[in-house]
Amino acid sequence: MANRSAGEIAIVNALRRLKPGEVVAYGELARRAGLPGRARWVARVLAYSPVDDLPWHRVLRADGRIAFAHGTEAFTQQVQRLQAEHVNVINGRVRMPAPGDSLDALLWRAVPSAD
């Protein structure tokens, strides 16, 4: 039996494990799903997965920036969803967790940025 969508299922499961207010990078989510280096696969799953109740808005680029261009509908919607979960977003950027910060930082501090 082909494991055609095994990775996709793992990605969706990892996504479902995210708690409100918790954000991760595409690559980090891929790593949690047991698929290191498959960040682009995560992005594709978020874009095309038939499951539509996924917390896609909790996934950001590795530097904490939203993956969409400013002014797009997707960008605006992601910012709104994040703010609804008390995630501070400034100029399309969120502070990514440092390795030691983990549990204390359920709410991530905003990072000022020029953009």
Add this chain to the structure above:
DNA sequence: GCTGTGACTCCTT
């Protein structure tokens, strides 16, 4: 089966 594309990431100027 080869080529181009992309909601990515890392390294090197």
Add this chain to the structure above:
DNA sequence: AAAGGAGCCACAG
């Protein structure tokens, strides 16, 4: 801070 390039891999043509 910004830009270029390589690696990555599923998918469409």
